[in-house]
Amino acid sequence: xxxxxxxxxxxxxxxxxxxxxxxxxxxxxxxxxxxxxxxxxxxxxxxxxxxxxxxxxxxxxxxxxxxxxxxxxxxxxxxxxxxxxxxxxxxxxxxxxxxxxxxxxxxxxxxxxxxxxxxxxxxxxxxxxxxxxxxxxxxxxxxxxxxxxxxxxxxxxxxxxxxxxxxxxxxxxxxxxxxxxxxxxxxxxxxxxxxxxxxxxxxxxxxxxxxxxxxxxxxxxxxxxxxxxxxxxxxxxxxxxxxxxxxxxxxxxxxxxxxxxxxxxxxxxxxxxxxxxxxxxxxxxxxxxxxxxxxxxxxxxxxxxxxxxxxxxxxxxxxxxxxxxxxxxxxxxxxxxxxxxxxxxxxxxxxxxxxxxxxxxxxxxxxxxxxxxxxxxxxxxxxxxxxxxxxxx
Amino acid sequence: xxxxxxxxxxxxxxxxxxxxxxxxxxxxxxxxxxxxxxxxxxxxxxxxxxxxxxxxxxxxxxxxxxxxxxxxxxxxxxxxxxxxxxxxxxxxxxxxxxxxxxxxxxxxxxxxxxxxxxxxxxxxxxxxxxxxxxxxxxxxxxxxxxxxxxxxxxxxxxxxxxxxxxxxxxxxxxxxxxxxxxxxxxxxxxxxxxxxxxxxxxxxxxxxxxxxxxxxxxxxxxxxxxxxxxxxxxxxxxxxxxxxxxxxxxxxxxxxxxxxxxxxxxxxxxxxxxxxxxxxxxxxxxxxxxxxxxxxxxxxxxxxxxxxxxxxxxxxxxxxxxxxxxxxxxxxxxxxxxxxxxxxxxxxxxxxxxxxxxxxxxxxxxxxxxxxxxxxxxxxxxxxxxxxxxxxx
Numbered sequence: 163x164x165x166x167x168x169x170x171x172x173x174x175x176x177x178x179x180x181x182x183x184x185x186x187x188x189x190x191x192x193x194x195x196x197x198x199x200x201x202x203x204x205x206x207x208x209x210x211x212x213x214x215x216x217x218x219x220x221x222x223x224x225x226x227x228x229x230x231x232x233x234x235x236x237x238x239x240x241x242x243x244x245x246x247x248x249x250x251x252x253x254x255x256x257x258x259x260x261x262x263x264x265x266x267x268x269x270x271x272x273x274x275x276x277x278x279x280x281x282x283x284x285x286x287x288x289x290x291x292x293x294x295x296x297x298x299x300x301x302x303x304x305x306x307x308x309x310x311x312x313x314x315x316x317x318x319x320x321x322x323x324x325x326x327x328x329x330x331x332x333x334x335x336x337x338x339x340x341x342x343x344x345x346x347x348x349x350x351x352x353x354x355x356x357x358x359x360x361x362x363x364x365x366x367x368x369x370x371x372x373x374x375x376x377x378x379x380x381x382x383x384x385x386x387x388x389x390x391x392x393x394x395x396x397x398x399x400x401x402x403x404x405x406x407x408x409x410x411x412x413x414x415x416x417x418x419x420x421x422x423x424x425x426x427x428x429x430x431x432x433x434x435x436x437x438x439x440x441x442x443x444x445x446x447x448x449x450x451x452x453x454x455x456x457x458x459x460x461x462x463x464x465x466x467x468x469x470x471x472x473x474x475x476x477x478x479x480x481x482x483x484x485x486x487x488x489x490x491x492x493x494x495x496x497x498x499x500x501x502x503x504x505x506x507x508x509x510x511x512x513x514x515x516x517x518x519x520x521x522x523x524x525x526x527x528x529x530x531x532x533x534x535x536x537x538x539x540x541x542x543x544x545x546x547x548x549x550x551x552x553x554x555x
Numbered sequence: 556x557x558x559x560x561x562x563x564x565x566x567x568x569x570x571x572x573x574x575x576x577x578x579x580x581x582x583x584x585x586x587x588x589x590x591x592x593x594x595x596x597x598x599x600x601x602x603x604x605x606x607x608x609x610x611x612x613x614x615x616x617x618x619x620x621x622x623x624x625x626x627x628x629x630x631x632x633x634x635x636x637x638x639x640x641x642x643x644x645x646x647x648x649x650x651x652x653x654x655x656x657x658x659x660x661x662x663x664x665x666x667x668x669x670x671x672x673x674x675x676x677x678x679x680x681x682x683x684x685x686x687x688x689x690x691x692x693x694x695x696x697x698x699x700x701x702x703x704x705x706x707x708x709x710x711x712x713x714x715x716x717x718x719x720x721x722x723x724x725x726x727x728x729x730x731x732x733x734x735x736x737x738x739x740x741x742x743x744x745x746x747x748x749x750x751x752x753x754x755x756x757x758x759x760x761x762x763x764x765x766x767x768x769x770x771x772x773x774x775x776x777x778x779x780x781x782x783x784x785x786x787x788x789x790x791x792x793x794x795x796x797x798x799x800x801x802x803x804x805x806x807x808x809x810x811x812x813x814x815x816x817x818x819x820x821x822x823x824x825x826x827x828x829x830x831x832x833x834x835x836x837x838x839x840x841x842x843x844x845x846x847x848x849x850x851x852x853x854x855x856x857x858x859x860x861x862x863x864x865x866x867x868x869x870x871x872x873x874x875x876x877x878x879x880x881x882x883x884x885x886x887x888x889x890x891x892x893x894x895x896x897x898x899x900x901x902x903x904x905x906x907x908x909x910x911x912x913x914x915x916x917x918x919x920x921x922x923x924x925x926x927x928x929x930x931x932x933x934x935x936x937x938x939x940x941x942x943x944x945x946x947x948x
Contacts, residue, residue: 163721163754164673165812169820176826179629204625214618217835221614224798225607227932232597232797236572266659266800266830273828274667277694280557297827301670328556359556404625405617405834407659419558427562433572434690435666437659440836441798442610539620 201517210458216449238264245451286327290528317341321354333365340486362391370400388414401450470536476547514549594910603851609842631657638844679720683921710734714747726758733879755784763793781807794843863929869940907942
């Protein structure tokens, strides 16, 4: 039996598992010291009342013979897919309910979508970036080209005619840098992809943080994108579903290669290797995108946006360079006095108890930078930035 | 961009999606006729009270800041993994909580586990069998050898020294035939796998239906199995979780190939391409395996077992050959007067409204046979078998 040798090329630990381990050992070393978690992008506010109410009802339904539900459609219940269509429509994007696939999260889909592509494709990945894009392609043994996201391009790299690629990852608003593409900039990427018959895998998990006009909430705002892009979205950050698990992926009917519909391939993949999302969770997601739910989740988003402003304000006062924090829950800063972001991570944790994420964990261009997230509760954010200021002023 | 061409070798529709389509068109044609569903293996009894109560509490927890939970461990919460260990212990199997991976269902894991294996492996699959095994390997382009499960070997094929394989699928109690291996028979398979350094993928999704002494509920009852087998299990049939989505996979520490731990590979895969199961569902699963929950789910299993007996009794009276229905929720019968199981499906549906699953959908040796499931409610089962008897006596 031959194992998939590509796995041996990966670092043994997934970045965030490694950070969790370091935090655990800090807590064991200093049982009395407070840990201020601004590392992993995990929400902290409770679920919206409309979501809770919907899940309460769904739980009761599952306890009665008349209303019990077994296997649901692998693609997701229509009641939820129609709500997602409405949500898209609210910012001017029209997608068909049959182009939407409900899943247990964008992370799963971003990994699993690669089933549809041959091993022999060249993958273009911005650096720094969410580690899942590179790791999942390394697991499959694909050739990866990195495109540099740097301070000089505002961490928003644009396509280069000299580079050829078949599969292109874009994440906007970006994880980890918080930088977000305008619709105008995405037009360039769509043109580039169409010219090469490439497919863009567009991670829009943070779209709900976009406030500024002209910044894209979906790649489908660009004409022609449906013929070259798959979009990944999630209730995790939008509605606080990190512990509930629900996302959605759009594979347009118009997306075909050599006459084969990628939407039909994905349907085949999902009906064969997936069995749908928990009914209870789908009811919760439906409620999150109801009129009432949308108002409630907007309130939560406001709290996180304010947190981002507090972080940015503190960094500005300290004269530390940063980007993000607008249209994004992530603030991306230049490590003060450190060129090694992992050493900065250790120093920051040791001196302040603040947990962030070392930029080097997101790629070599992330080295020297550091990610803070706005998802902690207000007190944690304030305390963290005070301690931060004391040590790095 | 090159698509994964292997997809074009698959039939476009997954078997059960195809059956759902046929049933839908029957209902449109005859809006007044009753459909008696005994096709897909979907449970019908509501969830146990202990499960409902646990999920109620979990929903409330998610609505309060003090008790809200975001991302959980990808491998599953320890509270659930420990319960699963206890469950295993109740029938004499010892597995470590860190060898258990909680997932959204056995179907997902059975597909995703193939990530760990090189494309260049020979896969041994019994025929007939759950279509997912073959389809997922076809998607990856692996060479498949089928081993015949026939009336003459009681639909329980044993290894042949003449056949070499790297990955071996076993499903016991079997889907679709209902046949179940004894621990003694599994010893032969473990020996065969160990001699060839092969890995057995053991689907134990129906283990909770085993009543007979000597019939295996886990492959780990066989000495040495931990060095050659991965076991897939599910709350779907055991506790009626088909619509909730929760399963678990055991990858033992002892399972290594060329010094590489498959358990560590699977951990790397799951932390990279998966983000854990909904907290609410995990609390439900924990409650299903509590003392109270186990008593309640045992009652439900009894209902399904009685249904199986009703089906078997009806077939016996009609003189129709069948297997299964003991240690299994599936009854596997020889199509009366038909050699084509798909034509029999159409005839049965048209004449009686009964939906079963054509054996041919599970492989060529399934042709001429037909699967009925015991998961429908009692009235449906009784009515179905009465109608069946009228038409085929």
